[in-house]
Amino acid sequence: MLCRETTMWQLVLMIAGLALVWAYTRWARVKRFWAELGVPHLRAHPLYGSLDFLHHENPAVWMRRLYDRKSPYTGIWLFWRPALIINSPEIARRVLVKDSDYFRDRFLGTGTTKGDPxxxxxxxxxxxxxxxxxxxxxxxxxxxxxxxGMHTLNLVKSKELVQRIDRELAQKKxxxxxxxxxxxxxxxxxxxxxxxxxxxxxxxxxxxxxxxxxxxxxxxxxxxxxxxxxxxxxxxxxxxxxxxxxxxxxxxxxxxxxxxxxxxxxxxxxxxxxxxxxxxxxxxxxxxxxxxxxxxxxxxxxxxxxAGFDTSAVMLTYITYELAFQPEIQDKLYNELLEARQRNDGNDLDGNILSELTYMNCVINEALRKYPAMGWLDRLASKDYQIDENLTVPAGMPVYVNVVGMHYDPEYFPDPDNFDPDRFLPEREQNIKPFTFMPFGQGPRNCIGTRYAY
Ligand code: HEM
Structure with a gap:
């Protein structure tokens, strides 16, 4: 009996030992992946790879940390799976638009219909x-x-919103x-x-x-x-x-x-x-x-x-937050709205008029820059894709365009922590480098609700 138990334990130990050797060899190979390709990369943790933000940091903050202005891309690991972060607007344009046929899918949720029908x-x-x-x-x-056709509805609901806020203020809530x-x-x-x-x-x-x-x-x-x-x-x-x-x-x-x-x-x-x-x-x-x-x-x-309700509610919240800290921006916006209303003989403003209010759109864009709903744009390479003469991304590799990193790059948006709607004024907006401002994504897989959200 004792002998049979000993043999069983020996077997278990042997299997555990083999599993450890397999894991170690595999990990050693995974860890060398980016170094062998000569791609700048982060240190990888044996358990979670580069996902060191899990459970304690906002993923967009993590993405900002990963942004490297000096390198067009950075190699990371999603647990043990290599993935590429794109920091360059030129490469972003190719991945998202020009060569989007290679990147039509997202890695997000790939192949999950069995578990989540x-x-x-x-x-x-x-x-x-x-x-x-x-x-x-x-x-x-x-x-x-x-x-x-949504205009009347938006107006009714906007008036209800004002009523609700008035009511709660009156109740000193x-x-x-x-x-x-x-x-x-x-x-x-x-x-x-x-x-x-x-x-x-x-x-x-x-x-x-x-x-x-x-x-x-x-x-x-x-x-x-x-x-x-x-x-x-x-x-x-x-x-x-x-x-x-x-x-x-x-x-x-x-x-x-x-x-x-x-x-x-x-x-x-x-x-x-x-x-x-x-x-x-x-x-x-x-x-x-x-x-x-x-x-x-x-x-x-x-x-x-x-996709629709929370993104828009969060944007409105951040706009309100920033306006509360900067009364001069609030006044400028308020005056623009008052003047538009006067020009419209005191009538409510419709979508056409609102879309032409320069400063209001600057405020919205600046909030979208500072607080993008998605910090990155996620794509999956369907075929091998040559990024440049040094790097070809293999089919099946996740690729992330680092949107929030670019939104905070002082080269594209000077003094990026400052909420400054003026950077989107028409005379300055034309200086914004293409593919550095992408709050709604880009290319065929961009946000379908963009105009609706505005
Ligand atoms: C402020 C509001 C919003 C922001 C910032 C936002 C942002 C985004 C972003 C960044 C993406 C990914 C784009 C890409 O990968 O290139 C996306 C995708 C998407 N958004 Fe929005 N969104 C907003 C509002 C809405 C609204 C109102 C709707 C619908 C009514 C909507 C529906 C979608 C859908 C369905 C997708 C997936 C599109 C696809 O894969 O074909 N979004 N959104």
Whole structure:
């Protein structure tokens, strides 16, 4: 008996020893990767590679730390997987636009449809050819005419926002401004997307607001889910992590079914909002006899709510924050709005007039520069790609364009920590080097909601 136990322990020790030797040899090879290519690189940790920000630092701050003005690119490791950070606007232009055929996919969420059958189909995570087809179907929702049609709604909701702030001030409440803005952007997004008015701007709650509040929940499990989706998508399939929290998806599905019934099913009356475009996409596939999973429709609906409401609410929050510190900028902006209103015979300003307000757009752009929603633009090389005479990126390598690094590079934006909207005045904006200001990304995979967000 004793002898059999000893043999078993010997076997376990032997397997553990072999595993250690394998891990060590593999790690030694991984660690040499960038040095052998002669690429400037960071030190790699044997457990998390270059991801030393995990759980204690904002990823955009980490990305800023990685930015190296002296080198057009830097090699990093996502755990043990080599990836490349692009610091040069010229290379960014080639990766994002000129040679974007090599970089149509994101590494983010790659191949996660098994573990996350809804989130994995989202436009943000989908890879080609699914991505191209989805993008083609939803692009018409964002035409100028459709966006103009939003004007009355925006106005109503903006007035409600003012009422809400007035009311809370009168009640001498502290105003949690990010949450109030999220109520507002939830209403705008859900009316534009689905024709559903949650009335959250006035009340702080509602059908769709329940969903967007769920999106904002963050705990250890959600953080593991996010980090895996971003940097280790293989884990998504193993641990069944989800882009959208499970309970949110369940709740949204019920709402989705009832909206679908109200519209007479997939073949019902045509509506010109996002939901209408998604229903049409499924209906057309049904007519052609192509099996289109309902999850594909659900995923896009959830994606637009998630991608739209928080990014815009955060931007509004940062603008308010900066204006609070710089009353002279606030006054200048306020005067520009007052003058525009006077020129418009005291009437409310529509989208056309607003888009021509030079200073207001400078304020928005400066906030987008200082606080970009995405610190980097993530792409995956589909084929070997020659970056320059020294470096060819192998197929399957993640590539990150360091947007936040460039937004804070004093060569492109002098005194970058200073909130200075004047740098976007037309006479100065023309000096901004192309591909150094990319708050909405660039190229075919840029933000589909850019004009809508403005
Ligand atoms: C201030 C507001 C916003 C900012 C700063 C922002 C920023 C971004 C960025 C940086 C990307 C990645 C682009 C790239 O990889 O080149 C992106 C993608 C995306 N955004 Fe936005 N966004 C905003 C608002 C919105 C809105 C309002 C919507 C929808 C209603 C939206 C929907 C999307 C979608 C669906 C994608 C993925 C596009 C694709 O992969 O084809 N975003 N956004």
């Amino acid at each position: 809804i989130g994995g189909l989202s436009l943000v995570l989908a890879n080609d050819p699914l991505w191209s087809s989805l993008r083609r179907h939803v692009t018409p929702v964002f035409t100028s005419a459709k966006l103009k 502290d105003i949690e401004i990010r949450s109030v803005y999220s109520d507002f952007t939830t209403d705008i997004t859900s009316i534009f997307g689905f024709g559903v008015d949650s009335n959250a701007t006035l009340t702080g709650e509602g059908l769709m607001r329940t969903i967007t509040l769920n999106f904002m929940e963050y705990d250890l499990f959600r953080s593991f889910s996010w980090y895996s989706i971003f940097f280790f998508p293989t884990l998504v399939n193993i641990f069944r992590f989800k882009l959208f929290p499970r309970h949110t998806t369940r709740y949204f599905k019920k709402m989705f079914r009832s909206l679908l019934a109200q519209r007479g099913g997939y073949a019902g009356t045509e509506h010109h909002d996002l939901f209408g475009a998604l229903l049409k996409m499924k209906h057309q596939a049904d007519l052609k006899g192509e099996a289109m999973d309902e999850n594909l429709v659900l995923a896009q609906a959830l994606t637009f709510v998630q």
